[in-house]
Amino acid sequence: MSRWLTGGLGVGLPTAFNLLVPGIAQVVPYMSFHLALPVVAWVSRSLLVSWAAVLVSALAGNVVSTASVGRLTLSPPASGAALAFVLIQAAFTLAIVLLRTRMEERELLLGQVRGERDRLLSLFAHAPFAVATHRGPRLVYDFVSPGVQRLAQRPLLGRPMREVFPDLEGQGLLERIERVYWTGEPLVLSEQRVRYRRENGREEEIYLDGTYTPLRDARGQVEGVLACAVDVTARVQARQQLERSEQQLRRLSEAGLLGIAEFRGDIIVGANRRLLEMLGYPPDAGVPEGGINWRAMTPPEFAGADRMVADMRASGRSSPFEKEFIRPDGRRIWILGGSAVVDPETFSGVAFVLDVTAQKEAERALQEAHQFEQRLLGIVSHDLRNPLASIRLGVDLLARSTVSEHQLRTVTRMVRSAERMHQLVAGLLDLTRLRTGQQMPISREVSNMHLLVERAVEEVSVADPGRITVTGHGDGTGEWDDVRVGQALGNLLGNALQHSPGGSSVKVEVFGGSERVEVSIHNGGTPIPAEQQEGLFEPFRRGVNPGALDGSVGLGLYIAWHVARAHGGTIEVSSSAEAGTTFRMTLPKWASSPALPAQREVG
Numbered sequence: 001m002s003r004w005l006t007g008g009l010g011v012g013l014p015t016a017f018n019l020l021v022p023g024i025a026q027v028v029p030y031m032s033f034h035l036a037l038p039v040v041a042w043v044s045r046s047l048l049v050s051w052a053a054v055l056v057s058a059l060a061g062n063v064v065s066t067a068s069v070g071r072l073t074l075s076p077p078a079s080g081a082a083l084a085f086v087l088i089q090a091a092f093t094l095a096i097v098l099l100r101t102r103m104e105e106r107e108l109l110l111g112q113v114r115g116e117r118d119r120l121l122s123l124f125a126h127a128p129f130a131v132a133t134h135r136g137p138r139l140v141y142d143f144v145s146p147g148v149q150r151l152a153q154r155p156l157l158g159r160p161m162r163e164v165f166p167d168l169e170g171q172g173l174l175e176r177i178e179r180v181y182w183t184g185e186p187l188v189l190s191e192q193r194v195r196y197r198r199e200n201g202r203e204e205e206i207y208l209d210g211t212y213t214p215l216r217d218a219r220g221q222v223e224g225v226l227a228c229a230v231d232v233t234a235r236v237q238a239r240q241q242l243e244r245s246e247q248q249l250r251r252l253s254e255a256g257l258l259g260i261a262e263f264r265g266d267i268i269v270g271a272n273r274r275l276l277e278m279l280g281y282p283p284d285a286g287v288p289e290g291g292i293n294w295r296a297m298t299p300p301e302f303a304g305a306d307r308m309v310a311d312m313r314a315s316g317r318s319s320p321f322e323k324e325f326i327r328p329d330g331r332r333i334w335i336l337g338g339s340a341v342v343d344p345e346t347f348s349g350v351a352f353v354l355d356v357t358a359q360k361e362a363e364r365a366l367q368e369a370h371q372f373e374q375r376l377l378g379i380v381s382h383d384l385r386n387p388l389a390s391i392r393l394g395v396d397l398l399a400r401s402t403v404s405e406h407q408l409r410t411v412t413r414m415v416r417s418a419e420r421m422h423q424l425v426a427g428l429l430d431l432t433r434l435r436t437g438q439q440m441p442i443s444r445e446v447s448n449m450h451l452l453v454e455r456a457v458e459e460v461s462v463a464d465p466g467r468i469t470v471t472g473h474g475d476g477t478g479e480w481d482d483v484r485v486g487q488a489l490g491n492l493l494g495n496a497l498q499h500s501p502g503g504s505s506v507k508v509e510v511f512g513g514s515e516r517v518e519v520s521i522h523n524g525g526t527p528i529p530a531e532q533q534e535g536l537f538e539p540f541r542r543g544v545n546p547g548a549l550d551g552s553v554g555l556g557l558y559i560a561w562h563v564a565r566a567h568g569g570t571i572e573v574s575s576s577a578e579a580g581t582t583f584r585m586t587l588p589k590w591a592s593s594p595a596l597p598a599q600r601e602v603g
Helices: 005-019 022-027 031-044 045-064 079-124 145-152 173-183 235-255 273-279 305-315 358-402 404-433 450-458 481-497 556-568
Strands: 064-066 073-075 130-135 142-146 187-197 203-216 222-231 259-264 267-271 319-325 330-343 346-356 447-448 466-476 477-480 506-514 516-523 570-576 580-588
Touching: 031 358, 045 404, 045 477, 130 145, 142 330, 145 222, 145 259, 145 481, 173 222, 173 580, 203 235, 222 506, 267 305, 273 330, 305 330, 330 358, 447 450, 450 481, 450 506, 450 516, 477 481, 477 580, 481 516, 481 556, 481 580, 556 570, 556 580
Parallel strands: 466 506
Antiparallel strands: 064 073, 130 142, 130 222, 187 203, 203 222, 259 267, 259 346, 319 330, 330 346, 447 477, 506 516, 516 580, 570 580
């Protein structure tokens, strides 16, 4: 409804009332106008509308008088009354309009204050710091931001500070905050350590940066404290860790083990004593004027320098690297180092260097010895094959010819010796092949593990008959290299016969499953010490009984293990004084079967 419409209704209704009910109007003249105009002023909230209504009312109620018969007559005495009415009513209406306007301005101001308060609370709710206000000498919490609640993790509102944090007693912080209230002097905290217990009983230590400011009333009296704090625990812990790292680095540098260099581009501009010693410079003289050009000290054949620099420019650091330097005296050294870029614009940073020249020389000597060993084994085993073949052929001819019984025994011993020599040469050839990184060659064909075990038992029982018992279970069919598997079984059986008491039994069990087959060989006697079991399958390991003599060089178990791995299988050993010693060889049945995981690594 518009202001003018409001004014019209406010004047029109009383006028109609006076015209229609003249008796009442004579009893209470102008009363309806007197009551209607303040309502017009209050609703319209406009001086213009209100004064216009006053003027119209005066004219309608005083200038035009209503007679008892409804005849309109001009009443001269009404002019003075109308003027008085206008003045009185104008003053009264003005007061009402001003009151309503002031009330609206107050409501508008209160709405703005509420909006600002809501924005401030929203800011506190999402701010990374904690804000709280305390009231009264007991510092009762009357406002708490979510940051404070997350930090405290306990009820706060309406509770005094000492009641909320009794575990802060004796740390001095409560007294300092209370001093802000009593003295009116603000408090600034920097990395204040606070120890308190969570509600779950866990003790925690945090660090705070904060300010505590007195809150004053209209008379300037302190009525509370405003607290603003930030949890800087992560920053303090990171700085402490950095300080510990720097201290450790300083001790390491002073210990003389690690060379430390500051570089700018290709120039070393700073170095500790150890690095100067490595590079062939007097340690007490410091870095020479103009620095040390590390690229000029790099051998021409070292092709990784440019790649290393490119990686450092891209990632700001280098992976650990090995590098060779040529010192001013011509000596070459090897270093193990790592670098980090501090200023990418100038490509400056720090590098840590360890002298590994002795290790490199030892590795080179070991590699040369290994290569010599492989060549020697290859030459010996290869050159022995032809003479050994001739010996075996001659012994076979003698065994077939007509000889005496005494000569036959001699020839039989020669056959066995030649066979052992053949196995030794074959083992050396396998060792040479495996040590050079080649896989043991196998040729799979359908076979039966029960038959392979019986054949191996028959061969090893010639020299020591009657000691081996065999039991079989399940289907033993599979795809294997018969010769290699027979070789592995012979080595395992020979090992069991050799390391068990004379005349004792060696038990062999074969278990055939759907996907794999297992051969278990058990013997009694002295158990294998636990510390020797880990390296039992390494070459040249001869775990023989004290005083035992044989012609082995310790390759039997090594060859057997590699035969099993070539088939995707494993060999495991268990040994104790109570249960004896058992070797278990497990092989997948088919070439398509998944390989079994190796439980150990053998060189």
